[in-house]
Amino acid sequence: MKFKLPDKVNIDGVNVRPYLTLDEQKIIADEMDNFDTVFEREAMMVACVVSACTDVFDSDENIEYSYEDIVYSGFWGKILHKCPAINDAVKNIRAEIRDRHSAERVGKIILDEINSGLIDKLTEEVNNLGSE
Secondary structure (H helix, E strand, O other): OOOOOOOOEEEOOEEEOOOOOHHHHHHHHHHHOOOOOHHHHHHHHHHHHHHHHOOHHHOOOOOOOOHHHHHHOOHHHHHHHHOHHHHHHHHHHHHHHHHHOOHHHHHHHHHHHHHHHHHHHHHHHHHHHHOO
């Protein structure tokens, strides 16, 4: 059996690849993680998805599009509606960002660092005792 990727979808005269690869999803999550606020992260996600799946930002027209242009024109909503795989990917990206910033995960990272430091210090002390 040979799998076939879905064809591009035309939305408002723009060809849209109706999916994001796993690598693209990871890159988008990493880019979003560079920002501190939900608002900045959301704007980055929209820009990255549109950039990855369309040629909107590659046109020769020298037109700059803002978050508001893409979202409030309804274009973003149409992408999510007409491209269920992109919608699913966006949900996965948001879940990844939530997980990266969850109190449980941050607490685990801090505890791992503390424990690692304590173990290193205890190992050093034990080694120092043996060399006396």
